[in-house]
Amino acid sequence: MxxxxxxxxxxxxxxxxxxxxxxxxxxxxxxxxxxxxxxxxxxxxxxxxxxxxxxxxxxxxxxxxxxxxxxxxxxxxxxxxxxxxxxxxxxxxxxxxxxxxxxxxxxxxxxxxxxxxxxxxxxxxxxxxxxxxxxxxxxxxxxxxxxxxxxxxxxxxxxxxxxxxxxxxxxxxxxxxxxxxxxxxxxxxxxxxxxxxxxxxxNTHVEDDPALIDGIFESLGVPSGKPVFGMTVVKWSFPKSKTAAADLERYTDAVARAADHMAETYGLQPVIFNQVSEDLPASLDVQRKAKTKVIVDQTSREPDILRAMIARSKVFLGTRFHSCIFSMMAGRPTFAIAYLPKTEYIMNDLKLTHRHTPIDAINYDYLIKQIGGDFENLSQAEAEIRDAVLVYQKDxxxxxxxxxxxxxxx
Structure with a gap:
Protein backbone atom coordinates (compact mmCIF):
# COMPACT_ATOMS: atom_id res chain seq x y z
CA MET A 1 0.00 0.00 0.00
CA ASN A 203 0.04 9.84 21.10
CA THR A 204 1.96 8.94 24.27
CA HIS A 205 5.54 9.67 23.21
CA VAL A 206 7.04 11.70 26.08
CA GLU A 207 10.68 12.08 27.16
CA ASP A 208 11.13 9.87 30.25
CA ASP A 209 14.57 11.02 31.43
CA PRO A 210 13.85 13.24 34.47
CA ALA A 211 17.49 14.35 34.72
CA LEU A 212 17.32 15.77 31.19
CA ILE A 213 14.15 17.73 31.98
CA ASP A 214 15.58 18.91 35.32
CA GLY A 215 18.62 20.21 33.46
CA ILE A 216 16.51 22.18 31.00
CA PHE A 217 14.48 23.81 33.76
CA GLU A 218 17.63 24.69 35.70
CA SER A 219 19.11 26.27 32.55
CA LEU A 220 15.97 28.42 32.35
CA GLY A 221 16.36 29.51 35.95
CA VAL A 222 13.80 27.19 37.56
CA PRO A 223 15.45 25.34 40.46
CA SER A 224 14.68 21.69 41.09
CA GLY A 225 11.54 21.30 43.19
CA LYS A 226 10.13 24.75 42.41
CA PRO A 227 6.42 24.33 41.51
CA VAL A 228 5.58 25.62 38.04
CA PHE A 229 2.56 27.47 36.67
CA GLY A 230 2.72 26.48 33.00
CA MET A 231 1.40 28.61 30.14
CA THR A 232 1.35 28.94 26.37
CA VAL A 233 0.59 32.18 24.55
CA VAL A 234 -0.50 32.82 20.97
CA LYS A 235 0.32 35.89 18.88
CA TRP A 236 -3.23 36.06 17.60
CA SER A 237 -4.29 38.42 14.80
CA PHE A 238 -7.97 38.73 15.88
CA PRO A 239 -9.00 38.57 12.20
CA LYS A 240 -12.65 39.47 12.78
CA SER A 241 -11.94 42.45 15.02
CA LYS A 242 -11.71 46.12 14.06
CA THR A 243 -9.48 46.74 17.10
CA ALA A 244 -7.06 43.82 16.73
CA ALA A 245 -4.05 45.54 18.31
CA ALA A 246 -6.07 46.56 21.38
CA ASP A 247 -7.54 43.06 21.67
CA LEU A 248 -4.07 41.52 21.65
CA GLU A 249 -3.02 43.93 24.40
CA ARG A 250 -6.03 42.97 26.51
CA TYR A 251 -5.25 39.30 26.04
CA THR A 252 -1.59 39.56 27.04
CA ASP A 253 -2.62 41.79 29.98
CA ALA A 254 -4.93 39.04 31.24
CA VAL A 255 -2.26 36.33 30.94
CA ALA A 256 0.29 38.53 32.75
CA ARG A 257 -2.20 39.16 35.57
CA ALA A 258 -2.87 35.42 35.84
CA ALA A 259 0.87 34.78 36.12
CA ASP A 260 1.16 37.42 38.86
CA HIS A 261 -1.78 35.93 40.77
CA MET A 262 -0.42 32.39 40.77
CA ALA A 263 3.07 33.55 41.72
CA GLU A 264 2.03 35.96 44.47
CA THR A 265 -0.80 33.87 45.95
CA TYR A 266 0.63 30.35 45.70
CA GLY A 267 4.37 30.77 45.13
CA LEU A 268 4.39 29.13 41.69
CA GLN A 269 6.97 29.98 39.05
CA PRO A 270 5.24 31.10 35.82
CA VAL A 271 6.84 29.52 32.74
CA ILE A 272 5.68 30.15 29.16
CA PHE A 273 6.46 27.15 26.99
CA ASN A 274 7.27 27.39 23.30
CA GLN A 275 4.89 25.40 21.10
CA VAL A 276 5.20 27.79 18.13
CA SER A 277 8.18 30.13 17.92
CA GLU A 278 6.13 32.74 16.03
CA ASP A 279 4.30 33.33 19.34
CA LEU A 280 7.45 34.50 21.13
CA PRO A 281 6.77 38.26 20.69
CA ALA A 282 3.47 37.84 22.55
CA SER A 283 5.14 35.66 25.19
CA LEU A 284 7.82 38.29 25.77
CA ASP A 285 5.09 40.93 26.00
CA VAL A 286 3.48 38.94 28.83
CA GLN A 287 6.87 38.68 30.49
CA ARG A 288 7.34 42.46 30.24
CA LYS A 289 3.89 43.25 31.61
CA ALA A 290 4.00 40.90 34.59
CA LYS A 291 5.03 42.29 37.97
CA THR A 292 6.55 38.99 38.97
CA LYS A 293 9.27 37.00 37.22
CA VAL A 294 7.92 35.12 34.19
CA ILE A 295 10.29 32.74 32.40
CA VAL A 296 9.90 32.37 28.64
CA ASP A 297 11.48 29.30 27.06
CA GLN A 298 12.64 30.65 23.69
CA THR A 299 14.06 27.33 22.47
CA SER A 300 12.02 25.25 20.03
CA ARG A 301 12.10 21.73 21.46
CA GLU A 302 10.98 18.40 20.05
CA PRO A 303 7.44 17.44 21.13
CA ASP A 304 8.51 14.65 23.52
CA ILE A 305 10.65 17.10 25.50
CA LEU A 306 8.06 19.88 25.40
CA ARG A 307 5.44 17.47 26.71
CA ALA A 308 7.66 16.35 29.58
CA MET A 309 8.27 19.98 30.50
CA ILE A 310 4.56 20.85 30.43
CA ALA A 311 3.91 17.81 32.63
CA ARG A 312 5.97 19.50 35.39
CA SER A 313 3.28 22.18 35.71
CA LYS A 314 1.11 22.10 38.82
CA VAL A 315 -1.59 24.02 36.94
CA PHE A 316 -1.65 24.90 33.24
CA LEU A 317 -3.14 27.86 31.37
CA GLY A 318 -2.92 27.24 27.64
CA THR A 319 -3.89 29.15 24.52
CA ARG A 320 -2.21 26.93 21.93
CA PHE A 321 -4.65 24.05 22.13
CA HIS A 322 -2.30 21.13 21.65
CA SER A 323 -0.30 22.33 24.61
CA CYS A 324 -3.56 21.96 26.54
CA ILE A 325 -3.86 18.40 25.24
CA PHE A 326 -0.25 17.71 26.29
CA SER A 327 -1.11 19.01 29.76
CA MET A 328 -4.30 16.98 30.04
CA MET A 329 -2.56 13.82 28.82
CA ALA A 330 -0.22 14.27 31.78
CA GLY A 331 -3.18 14.69 34.13
CA ARG A 332 -2.46 18.35 34.87
CA PRO A 333 -5.35 20.68 35.76
CA THR A 334 -5.85 22.72 32.58
CA PHE A 335 -7.71 25.88 31.62
CA ALA A 336 -7.87 26.92 27.95
CA ILE A 337 -8.18 30.32 26.29
CA ALA A 338 -10.01 29.65 23.02
CA TYR A 339 -8.66 31.55 20.00
CA LEU A 340 -10.27 29.17 17.48
CA PRO A 341 -13.59 27.32 17.75
CA LYS A 342 -11.81 23.95 17.97
CA THR A 343 -10.77 24.71 21.57
CA GLU A 344 -14.32 25.27 22.74
CA TYR A 345 -15.66 22.29 20.82
CA ILE A 346 -13.05 19.77 22.01
CA MET A 347 -13.22 20.97 25.61
CA ASN A 348 -16.99 20.52 25.42
CA ASP A 349 -16.53 17.00 24.01
CA LEU A 350 -14.31 16.29 27.03
CA LYS A 351 -17.22 17.45 29.25
CA LEU A 352 -14.92 20.24 30.49
CA THR A 353 -17.14 23.16 29.50
CA HIS A 354 -16.12 25.02 32.66
CA ARG A 355 -12.45 25.02 31.65
CA HIS A 356 -12.29 27.48 28.76
CA THR A 357 -12.96 31.14 27.95
CA PRO A 358 -12.90 32.98 24.58
CA ILE A 359 -9.79 35.00 23.76
CA ASP A 360 -11.79 38.02 22.57
CA ALA A 361 -13.88 38.18 25.75
CA ILE A 362 -11.79 36.63 28.52
CA ASN A 363 -13.71 36.16 31.75
CA TYR A 364 -10.70 37.02 33.90
CA ASP A 365 -12.35 36.66 37.31
CA TYR A 366 -13.70 33.24 36.38
CA LEU A 367 -10.32 32.17 34.96
CA ILE A 368 -8.53 33.14 38.18
CA LYS A 369 -11.15 31.41 40.32
CA GLN A 370 -10.75 28.21 38.30
CA ILE A 371 -6.94 27.98 38.21
CA GLY A 372 -6.65 29.04 41.85
CA GLY A 373 -9.25 26.47 42.85
CA ASP A 374 -7.37 23.82 40.89
CA PHE A 375 -4.20 24.44 42.87
CA GLU A 376 -6.05 24.47 46.18
CA ASN A 377 -7.78 21.18 45.29
CA LEU A 378 -5.03 19.60 43.25
CA SER A 379 -5.89 15.91 43.65
CA GLN A 380 -9.53 16.50 42.78
CA ALA A 381 -8.65 18.60 39.73
CA GLU A 382 -6.10 16.06 38.48
CA ALA A 383 -8.65 13.24 38.83
CA GLU A 384 -11.21 15.24 36.85
CA ILE A 385 -8.76 15.73 33.99
CA ARG A 386 -7.59 12.10 33.94
CA ASP A 387 -11.17 10.81 33.93
CA ALA A 388 -12.16 13.20 31.14
CA VAL A 389 -9.31 12.00 28.92
CA LEU A 390 -10.10 8.32 29.55
CA VAL A 391 -13.78 8.79 28.71
CA TYR A 392 -12.86 10.77 25.56
CA GLN A 393 -10.54 8.00 24.36
CA LYS A 394 -13.26 5.44 25.00
CA ASP A 395 -16.10 7.39 23.36
Whole structure:
Protein backbone atom coordinates (compact mmCIF):
# COMPACT_ATOMS: atom_id res chain seq x y z
CA MET A 1 0.00 0.00 0.00
CA UNK A 2 1.26 3.43 -0.93
CA UNK A 3 0.11 6.34 1.25
CA UNK A 4 0.46 10.04 0.54
CA UNK A 5 -0.07 12.52 3.40
CA UNK A 6 -1.05 16.01 2.23
CA UNK A 7 -1.88 19.28 4.02
CA UNK A 8 0.71 18.77 6.77
CA UNK A 9 2.15 22.04 8.07
CA UNK A 10 5.60 20.93 9.20
CA UNK A 11 7.47 20.57 12.48
CA UNK A 12 7.83 24.16 13.66
CA UNK A 13 4.40 23.92 15.30
CA UNK A 14 4.88 21.20 17.91
CA UNK A 15 1.17 20.40 18.01
CA UNK A 16 1.20 19.70 14.28
CA UNK A 17 4.38 17.67 14.75
CA UNK A 18 2.66 15.31 17.17
CA UNK A 19 -0.33 14.91 14.88
CA UNK A 20 1.92 14.11 11.92
CA UNK A 21 3.92 11.65 14.04
CA UNK A 22 0.70 9.94 15.13
CA UNK A 23 -0.61 9.77 11.57
CA UNK A 24 2.54 7.98 10.42
CA UNK A 25 2.48 5.70 13.48
CA UNK A 26 -1.14 4.71 12.87
CA UNK A 27 -0.53 3.97 9.19
CA UNK A 28 2.37 1.71 10.17
CA UNK A 29 0.25 0.04 12.88
CA UNK A 30 -2.33 -1.05 10.29
CA UNK A 31 -0.02 -1.45 7.28
CA UNK A 32 3.50 -2.31 8.53
CA UNK A 33 4.95 -2.54 5.02
CA UNK A 34 3.32 0.65 3.73
CA UNK A 35 5.28 3.05 1.56
CA UNK A 36 4.62 6.53 2.92
CA UNK A 37 5.20 9.93 1.31
CA UNK A 38 4.24 13.32 2.67
CA UNK A 39 4.02 16.96 1.62
CA UNK A 40 4.65 19.77 4.11
CA UNK A 41 4.11 23.50 3.91
CA UNK A 42 7.58 24.13 5.34
CA UNK A 43 10.56 22.27 6.78
CA UNK A 44 11.22 19.30 4.51
CA UNK A 45 14.64 18.65 6.07
CA UNK A 46 13.25 18.80 9.62
CA UNK A 47 10.55 16.29 8.69
CA UNK A 48 13.11 14.02 7.02
CA UNK A 49 15.35 14.10 10.10
CA UNK A 50 12.55 12.66 12.27
CA UNK A 51 11.02 10.33 9.67
CA UNK A 52 13.79 9.36 7.23
CA UNK A 53 11.78 6.44 5.79
CA UNK A 54 9.08 8.83 4.55
CA UNK A 55 9.59 10.51 1.17
CA UNK A 56 9.02 14.24 1.74
CA UNK A 57 8.10 16.97 -0.72
CA UNK A 58 6.57 20.47 -0.75
CA UNK A 59 2.97 21.63 -0.69
CA UNK A 60 1.65 22.55 -4.11
CA UNK A 61 1.05 26.31 -4.33
CA UNK A 62 4.03 27.47 -2.27
CA UNK A 63 5.60 30.61 -3.72
CA UNK A 64 7.23 33.86 -2.67
CA UNK A 65 7.46 37.37 -4.00
CA UNK A 66 4.32 39.33 -3.12
CA UNK A 67 1.83 39.88 -5.93
CA UNK A 68 3.94 38.02 -8.48
CA UNK A 69 4.24 35.16 -6.02
CA UNK A 70 0.47 34.93 -5.69
CA UNK A 71 0.13 34.73 -9.47
CA UNK A 72 2.74 31.94 -9.56
CA UNK A 73 0.89 30.11 -6.78
CA UNK A 74 -2.33 30.25 -8.77
CA UNK A 75 -0.53 28.95 -11.87
CA UNK A 76 0.91 26.06 -9.86
CA UNK A 77 -2.52 25.15 -8.47
CA UNK A 78 -4.23 25.28 -11.87
CA UNK A 79 -1.41 23.28 -13.47
CA UNK A 80 -1.71 20.61 -10.79
CA UNK A 81 -5.47 20.44 -11.19
CA UNK A 82 -5.50 20.18 -14.98
CA UNK A 83 -2.59 17.71 -14.91
CA UNK A 84 -5.09 15.08 -13.72
CA UNK A 85 -6.24 15.04 -17.38
CA UNK A 86 -3.18 16.54 -19.08
CA UNK A 87 -0.18 15.12 -17.19
CA UNK A 88 2.39 17.20 -19.08
CA UNK A 89 1.14 20.34 -17.26
CA UNK A 90 2.78 19.03 -14.11
CA UNK A 91 6.10 20.13 -15.62
CA UNK A 92 5.13 23.73 -14.81
CA UNK A 93 5.55 23.03 -11.09
CA UNK A 94 8.80 23.50 -9.18
CA UNK A 95 10.58 20.17 -8.65
CA UNK A 96 9.60 19.68 -4.99
CA UNK A 97 5.96 20.42 -5.79
CA UNK A 98 6.07 18.18 -8.85
CA UNK A 99 7.23 15.39 -6.51
CA UNK A 100 4.06 15.95 -4.46
CA UNK A 101 1.88 15.71 -7.55
CA UNK A 102 3.66 12.51 -8.63
CA UNK A 103 3.32 11.02 -5.14
CA UNK A 104 -0.45 11.64 -5.18
CA UNK A 105 -0.69 10.08 -8.65
CA UNK A 106 1.31 7.00 -7.59
CA UNK A 107 -0.44 6.44 -4.25
CA UNK A 108 -3.23 4.10 -3.26
CA UNK A 109 -4.47 6.24 -0.37
CA UNK A 110 -4.31 10.01 0.12
CA UNK A 111 -4.66 11.25 3.71
CA UNK A 112 -5.28 14.90 4.52
CA UNK A 113 -3.17 15.27 7.65
CA UNK A 114 -4.89 15.29 11.05
CA UNK A 115 -5.38 18.52 12.91
CA UNK A 116 -6.09 20.74 9.93
CA UNK A 117 -8.65 23.51 10.05
CA UNK A 118 -10.85 23.83 6.96
CA UNK A 119 -12.25 27.31 7.38
CA UNK A 120 -12.51 30.00 4.68
CA UNK A 121 -10.41 32.70 6.33
CA UNK A 122 -7.74 32.89 3.60
CA UNK A 123 -6.54 31.34 0.34
CA UNK A 124 -4.94 28.41 2.17
CA UNK A 125 -8.48 27.06 2.43
CA UNK A 126 -8.60 26.44 -1.33
CA UNK A 127 -5.05 25.03 -1.37
CA UNK A 128 -6.05 22.45 1.26
CA UNK A 129 -9.17 21.49 -0.67
CA UNK A 130 -7.20 21.18 -3.91
CA UNK A 131 -4.84 18.58 -2.41
CA UNK A 132 -7.87 16.57 -1.28
CA UNK A 133 -9.56 17.01 -4.66
CA UNK A 134 -6.46 15.81 -6.54
CA UNK A 135 -6.75 12.51 -4.70
CA UNK A 136 -10.39 11.98 -5.63
CA UNK A 137 -10.11 12.99 -9.30
CA UNK A 138 -7.11 10.68 -9.67
CA UNK A 139 -9.19 7.81 -8.31
CA UNK A 140 -7.45 7.35 -4.96
CA UNK A 141 -9.00 6.36 -1.65
CA UNK A 142 -9.06 9.66 0.25
CA UNK A 143 -9.26 10.15 4.02
CA UNK A 144 -9.82 13.44 5.77
CA UNK A 145 -7.97 12.59 9.01
CA UNK A 146 -9.46 13.89 12.31
CA UNK A 147 -9.71 17.65 12.03
CA UNK A 148 -11.99 20.68 12.23
CA UNK A 149 -14.30 21.73 9.41
CA UNK A 150 -16.31 24.95 9.49
CA UNK A 151 -17.71 27.39 9.93
CA UNK A 152 -17.51 28.23 6.22
CA UNK A 153 -19.20 31.56 5.66
CA UNK A 154 -19.05 32.42 1.96
CA UNK A 155 -21.54 30.72 -0.41
CA UNK A 156 -18.83 30.04 -3.01
CA UNK A 157 -16.52 28.54 -0.38
CA UNK A 158 -19.33 26.31 0.88
CA UNK A 159 -20.10 25.15 -2.66
CA UNK A 160 -16.46 24.23 -3.24
CA UNK A 161 -16.28 22.36 0.09
CA UNK A 162 -19.50 20.48 -0.66
CA UNK A 163 -18.21 19.47 -4.10
CA UNK A 164 -14.75 18.38 -2.92
CA UNK A 165 -15.63 16.75 0.40
CA UNK A 166 -18.72 15.09 -1.01
CA UNK A 167 -16.43 12.76 -2.98
CA UNK A 168 -14.34 11.75 0.07
CA UNK A 169 -15.42 8.37 1.50
CA UNK A 170 -13.83 8.89 4.94
CA UNK A 171 -14.43 12.27 6.59
CA UNK A 172 -13.16 12.28 10.18
CA UNK A 173 -14.61 15.09 12.29
CA UNK A 174 -12.71 15.68 15.52
CA UNK A 175 -15.49 17.60 17.28
CA UNK A 176 -19.24 17.28 17.48
CA UNK A 177 -19.53 20.67 15.77
CA UNK A 178 -17.53 19.54 12.74
CA UNK A 179 -19.60 16.36 12.47
CA UNK A 180 -22.82 18.38 12.51
CA UNK A 181 -21.40 20.88 10.02
CA UNK A 182 -20.41 18.17 7.53
CA UNK A 183 -23.54 16.06 7.89
CA UNK A 184 -26.18 18.74 8.38
CA UNK A 185 -24.89 22.11 7.12
CA UNK A 186 -23.08 20.79 4.04
CA UNK A 187 -25.58 17.91 3.85
CA UNK A 188 -22.96 15.29 3.01
CA UNK A 189 -23.99 11.61 3.32
CA UNK A 190 -23.69 10.61 6.98
CA UNK A 191 -22.21 7.24 5.95
CA UNK A 192 -19.10 9.20 4.86
CA UNK A 193 -18.74 11.14 8.13
CA UNK A 194 -17.03 9.55 11.14
CA UNK A 195 -16.98 11.00 14.64
CA UNK A 196 -13.38 10.81 15.82
CA UNK A 197 -11.21 12.40 18.46
CA UNK A 198 -8.13 14.58 18.09
CA UNK A 199 -5.22 12.26 17.26
CA UNK A 200 -2.99 13.84 19.92
CA UNK A 201 -5.05 12.08 22.61
CA UNK A 202 -3.58 8.76 21.44
CA ASN A 203 0.04 9.84 21.10
CA THR A 204 1.96 8.94 24.27
CA HIS A 205 5.54 9.67 23.21
CA VAL A 206 7.04 11.70 26.08
CA GLU A 207 10.68 12.08 27.16
CA ASP A 208 11.13 9.87 30.25
CA ASP A 209 14.57 11.02 31.43
CA PRO A 210 13.85 13.24 34.47
CA ALA A 211 17.49 14.35 34.72
CA LEU A 212 17.32 15.77 31.19
CA ILE A 213 14.15 17.73 31.98
CA ASP A 214 15.58 18.91 35.32
CA GLY A 215 18.62 20.21 33.46
CA ILE A 216 16.51 22.18 31.00
CA PHE A 217 14.48 23.81 33.76
CA GLU A 218 17.63 24.69 35.70
CA SER A 219 19.11 26.27 32.55
CA LEU A 220 15.97 28.42 32.35
CA GLY A 221 16.36 29.51 35.95
CA VAL A 222 13.80 27.19 37.56
CA PRO A 223 15.45 25.34 40.46
CA SER A 224 14.68 21.69 41.09
CA GLY A 225 11.54 21.30 43.19
CA LYS A 226 10.13 24.75 42.41
CA PRO A 227 6.42 24.33 41.51
CA VAL A 228 5.58 25.62 38.04
CA PHE A 229 2.56 27.47 36.67
CA GLY A 230 2.72 26.48 33.00
CA MET A 231 1.40 28.61 30.14
CA THR A 232 1.35 28.94 26.37
CA VAL A 233 0.59 32.18 24.55
CA VAL A 234 -0.50 32.82 20.97
CA LYS A 235 0.32 35.89 18.88
CA TRP A 236 -3.23 36.06 17.60
CA SER A 237 -4.29 38.42 14.80
CA PHE A 238 -7.97 38.73 15.88
CA PRO A 239 -9.00 38.57 12.20
CA LYS A 240 -12.65 39.47 12.78
CA SER A 241 -11.94 42.45 15.02
CA LYS A 242 -11.71 46.12 14.06
CA THR A 243 -9.48 46.74 17.10
CA ALA A 244 -7.06 43.82 16.73
CA ALA A 245 -4.05 45.54 18.31
CA ALA A 246 -6.07 46.56 21.38
CA ASP A 247 -7.54 43.06 21.67
CA LEU A 248 -4.07 41.52 21.65
CA GLU A 249 -3.02 43.93 24.40
CA ARG A 250 -6.03 42.97 26.51
CA TYR A 251 -5.25 39.30 26.04
CA THR A 252 -1.59 39.56 27.04
CA ASP A 253 -2.62 41.79 29.98
CA ALA A 254 -4.93 39.04 31.24
CA VAL A 255 -2.26 36.33 30.94
CA ALA A 256 0.29 38.53 32.75
CA ARG A 257 -2.20 39.16 35.57
CA ALA A 258 -2.87 35.42 35.84
CA ALA A 259 0.87 34.78 36.12
CA ASP A 260 1.16 37.42 38.86
CA HIS A 261 -1.78 35.93 40.77
CA MET A 262 -0.42 32.39 40.77
CA ALA A 263 3.07 33.55 41.72
CA GLU A 264 2.03 35.96 44.47
CA THR A 265 -0.80 33.87 45.95
CA TYR A 266 0.63 30.35 45.70
CA GLY A 267 4.37 30.77 45.13
CA LEU A 268 4.39 29.13 41.69
CA GLN A 269 6.97 29.98 39.05
CA PRO A 270 5.24 31.10 35.82
CA VAL A 271 6.84 29.52 32.74
CA ILE A 272 5.68 30.15 29.16
CA PHE A 273 6.46 27.15 26.99
CA ASN A 274 7.27 27.39 23.30
CA GLN A 275 4.89 25.40 21.10
CA VAL A 276 5.20 27.79 18.13
CA SER A 277 8.18 30.13 17.92
CA GLU A 278 6.13 32.74 16.03
CA ASP A 279 4.30 33.33 19.34
CA LEU A 280 7.45 34.50 21.13
CA PRO A 281 6.77 38.26 20.69
CA ALA A 282 3.47 37.84 22.55
CA SER A 283 5.14 35.66 25.19
CA LEU A 284 7.82 38.29 25.77
CA ASP A 285 5.09 40.93 26.00
CA VAL A 286 3.48 38.94 28.83
CA GLN A 287 6.87 38.68 30.49
CA ARG A 288 7.34 42.46 30.24
CA LYS A 289 3.89 43.25 31.61
CA ALA A 290 4.00 40.90 34.59
CA LYS A 291 5.03 42.29 37.97
CA THR A 292 6.55 38.99 38.97
CA LYS A 293 9.27 37.00 37.22
CA VAL A 294 7.92 35.12 34.19
CA ILE A 295 10.29 32.74 32.40
CA VAL A 296 9.90 32.37 28.64
CA ASP A 297 11.48 29.30 27.06
CA GLN A 298 12.64 30.65 23.69
CA THR A 299 14.06 27.33 22.47
CA SER A 300 12.02 25.25 20.03
CA ARG A 301 12.10 21.73 21.46
CA GLU A 302 10.98 18.40 20.05
CA PRO A 303 7.44 17.44 21.13
CA ASP A 304 8.51 14.65 23.52
CA ILE A 305 10.65 17.10 25.50
CA LEU A 306 8.06 19.88 25.40
CA ARG A 307 5.44 17.47 26.71
CA ALA A 308 7.66 16.35 29.58
CA MET A 309 8.27 19.98 30.50
CA ILE A 310 4.56 20.85 30.43
CA ALA A 311 3.91 17.81 32.63
CA ARG A 312 5.97 19.50 35.39
CA SER A 313 3.28 22.18 35.71
CA LYS A 314 1.11 22.10 38.82
CA VAL A 315 -1.59 24.02 36.94
CA PHE A 316 -1.65 24.90 33.24
CA LEU A 317 -3.14 27.86 31.37
CA GLY A 318 -2.92 27.24 27.64
CA THR A 319 -3.89 29.15 24.52
CA ARG A 320 -2.21 26.93 21.93
CA PHE A 321 -4.65 24.05 22.13
CA HIS A 322 -2.30 21.13 21.65
CA SER A 323 -0.30 22.33 24.61
CA CYS A 324 -3.56 21.96 26.54
CA ILE A 325 -3.86 18.40 25.24
CA PHE A 326 -0.25 17.71 26.29
CA SER A 327 -1.11 19.01 29.76
CA MET A 328 -4.30 16.98 30.04
CA MET A 329 -2.56 13.82 28.82
CA ALA A 330 -0.22 14.27 31.78
CA GLY A 331 -3.18 14.69 34.13
CA ARG A 332 -2.46 18.35 34.87
CA PRO A 333 -5.35 20.68 35.76
CA THR A 334 -5.85 22.72 32.58
CA PHE A 335 -7.71 25.88 31.62
CA ALA A 336 -7.87 26.92 27.95
CA ILE A 337 -8.18 30.32 26.29
CA ALA A 338 -10.01 29.65 23.02
CA TYR A 339 -8.66 31.55 20.00
CA LEU A 340 -10.27 29.17 17.48
CA PRO A 341 -13.59 27.32 17.75
CA LYS A 342 -11.81 23.95 17.97
CA THR A 343 -10.77 24.71 21.57
CA GLU A 344 -14.32 25.27 22.74
CA TYR A 345 -15.66 22.29 20.82
CA ILE A 346 -13.05 19.77 22.01
CA MET A 347 -13.22 20.97 25.61
CA ASN A 348 -16.99 20.52 25.42
CA ASP A 349 -16.53 17.00 24.01
CA LEU A 350 -14.31 16.29 27.03
CA LYS A 351 -17.22 17.45 29.25
CA LEU A 352 -14.92 20.24 30.49
CA THR A 353 -17.14 23.16 29.50
CA HIS A 354 -16.12 25.02 32.66
CA ARG A 355 -12.45 25.02 31.65
CA HIS A 356 -12.29 27.48 28.76
CA THR A 357 -12.96 31.14 27.95
CA PRO A 358 -12.90 32.98 24.58
CA ILE A 359 -9.79 35.00 23.76
CA ASP A 360 -11.79 38.02 22.57
CA ALA A 361 -13.88 38.18 25.75
CA ILE A 362 -11.79 36.63 28.52
CA ASN A 363 -13.71 36.16 31.75
CA TYR A 364 -10.70 37.02 33.90
CA ASP A 365 -12.35 36.66 37.31
CA TYR A 366 -13.70 33.24 36.38
CA LEU A 367 -10.32 32.17 34.96
CA ILE A 368 -8.53 33.14 38.18
CA LYS A 369 -11.15 31.41 40.32
CA GLN A 370 -10.75 28.21 38.30
CA ILE A 371 -6.94 27.98 38.21
CA GLY A 372 -6.65 29.04 41.85
CA GLY A 373 -9.25 26.47 42.85
CA ASP A 374 -7.37 23.82 40.89
CA PHE A 375 -4.20 24.44 42.87
CA GLU A 376 -6.05 24.47 46.18
CA ASN A 377 -7.78 21.18 45.29
CA LEU A 378 -5.03 19.60 43.25
CA SER A 379 -5.89 15.91 43.65
CA GLN A 380 -9.53 16.50 42.78
CA ALA A 381 -8.65 18.60 39.73
CA GLU A 382 -6.10 16.06 38.48
CA ALA A 383 -8.65 13.24 38.83
CA GLU A 384 -11.21 15.24 36.85
CA ILE A 385 -8.76 15.73 33.99
CA ARG A 386 -7.59 12.10 33.94
CA ASP A 387 -11.17 10.81 33.93
CA ALA A 388 -12.16 13.20 31.14
CA VAL A 389 -9.31 12.00 28.92
CA LEU A 390 -10.10 8.32 29.55
CA VAL A 391 -13.78 8.79 28.71
CA TYR A 392 -12.86 10.77 25.56
CA GLN A 393 -10.54 8.00 24.36
CA LYS A 394 -13.26 5.44 25.00
CA ASP A 395 -16.10 7.39 23.36
CA UNK A 396 -14.43 8.46 20.12
CA UNK A 397 -12.76 6.59 17.29
CA UNK A 398 -9.18 7.26 16.23
CA UNK A 399 -7.56 7.42 12.80
CA UNK A 400 -6.33 3.85 13.14
CA UNK A 401 -9.94 2.64 13.41
CA UNK A 402 -10.81 4.40 10.16
CA UNK A 403 -7.74 3.02 8.39
CA UNK A 404 -9.09 -0.44 9.22
CA UNK A 405 -12.14 0.29 7.06
CA UNK A 406 -10.22 1.03 3.87
CA UNK A 407 -10.73 -2.42 2.35
CA UNK A 408 -14.49 -2.23 2.77
CA UNK A 409 -14.83 0.92 0.61
CA UNK A 410 -12.03 0.52 -1.90
Missing amino acids: KFMIVNAFGRSNRGDSVLLDECIHEIRAKFPDAQIAGAVFEGIEAARAVHPAVVWSERIGNSSGGGAGRIKALIYLLAAWFSAWLPFLGRLLPEKQRQTLDAIRNSDVVISAPGGYIHDTNFAYFIALLHIHLGTIMGKTVILAPQSVGPIERPFSRAVARHVLGKVPFLCARESYSYDFLAHDLKLPEKQVYRTGDSAFW FSRLQDILGLIGAKR
